[in-house]
Amino acid sequence: MVISGTKGAPDVWQSLGVERLSKRVAAVNESVTLAIDAKAKALKAAGESVISFGAGEPDFPTPAYIVEAAVVAARDPVNHHYSPTPGLPELRQAVADKTKRDSGYQVRASQVLITNGGKQAVDHACATIVEEGDEVILPAPYWTTYPELVRMAGGIPVELSTDESTDFKITVEQLEAARTPRTKALFFVSPSNPTGAVYTPDEVEAVGRWCLEHGIWVIADEIYEHLVFDGAEFVSIVTAVPELADTTLIINGVAKTYAMTGWRVGWLIGPSDVIKAAANRHSHATSNVSNIPQRAALAAVSGDLSAVGEMRVAFDRRRRLIVSLINEVQDMSCIVPRGAFYAFANVQDVFGRTLGGRKITSSLELAEVLLDEARVATVPGEAFGAPGYLRFSYALSDDDITEGLERIAKFLAG
DSSP: OOOOSSTTHHHHHHHTTOOSSOHHHHTOOOOHHHHHHHHHHHHHHTTOOOEEOOOOSOSSOOOHHHHHHHHHHHHOGGGGSOOOTTOOHHHHHHHHHHHHHHHOOOOOGGGEEEESHHHHHHHHHHHHHOOTTOEEEEEESOOTHHHHHHHHTTOEEEEEEOOGGGTTOOOHHHHHHHOOTTEEEEEEESSOTTTOOOOOHHHHHHHHHHHHHTTOEEEEEOTTTTOBOTTOOOOOHHHHSGGGGGGEEEEEESTTTTTOGGGOOEEEEOOHHHHHHHHHHHHHHTOSOOHHHHHHHHHHHHSOSHHHHHHHHHHHHHHHHHHHHHTTSTTOEEOOOOBTTEEEEEOGGGTTOEETTEEOOSHHHHHHHIIIIIOEEOEEGGGGTOTTEEEEEOOSOHHHHHHHHHHHHHHHHO
16 A cells, blocks of 8 residues: 555555654754744845844854865865765874864774764764663753754653852762663764853863762763853863763864854764764765865864954953843843853843733743844743743844844843
8 A cells, every 4th residue: 555645645544553754753842043044034034134143153254275285186086975974084193183183082093983963963872872761961951952963762861950159060979979870882972062151170170080989981072172161171071081082072163163054064973882883874864974074174173273262352252242141131230251152141030021912921932022023033941951041142243243232131021
């Protein structure tokens, strides 16, 4: 029997007692950050003046020498064909060298898998080590994609809430209280998206020692490693606790450091047996990452860090600007982030007010009203497991930051 996808087909599926979609995929939520960014871009395309604090990507162009490497690669016929699934050998080695340079962690090229962006690296990490029913500890606020990929792997996200009182950082006491015989892994992210929190070296070591003591895997997302401010220090957890090397998977990529979000090149680093298994999965999911972006990434990671240094200066200025402006807005407050390029504003004092004809009872409703009425896009805390907050990306110009916060201040002032 052939059942088409035309109108009425769902009724046929239902009559047969068959679900049209798999339960696992049907349970996946849309990325709120991408949905808001898409709506903001649609409004802009329709001629509306929209200030978007939504998308988490640098507003700088990719450095010219990286673009030129891609142009040269596109002309070389060697790049017009399949290449090794785990990544170009020279790029895998360059990533290993870069990891040693930037975090002091020495790995072999065989421990590196090149992926289609950091998001696919997270997907491979979850799918490779998480079994059905395994619990994965997820400090909140967290990047919106983490719990969805844990669930897709058959795991159970265990969310642990943090707030301003701890600078949005988890404690070992919280971790121990959440540990069960089914705890398999911990997501550890510093600097953090969405809060900008950065763990101190001692805090990193304490978390690492706890994981080591209890045989818990660490999935460490280090994508914002070079974006730290106010004397904060990025420390890789496996450098702080070298004994974790056999049970740590590191997520990274060129997106944030080199303003290459659209190039889609990331990587997964871990024990050789895990990386080999992940590469097997990768071979059936997508095969090799496009060769042209790989060549561009090779130029990026083989070069110096002057480009990110220039971006960091601009981000630092914008960071101080946006925090000061948020704290001037009625019923909003924000602690100073020390990493990444996000400000995480507490908006709970807005709840109960009527704005744009709607009584606001959540940060999700507030974000919707701000976009509809003030034409300012933010991301609600619900996307990050932290209701009551709005995330502001400050990867946009000083003028847009000022204009956007002025619109919000005027709207909330009534």
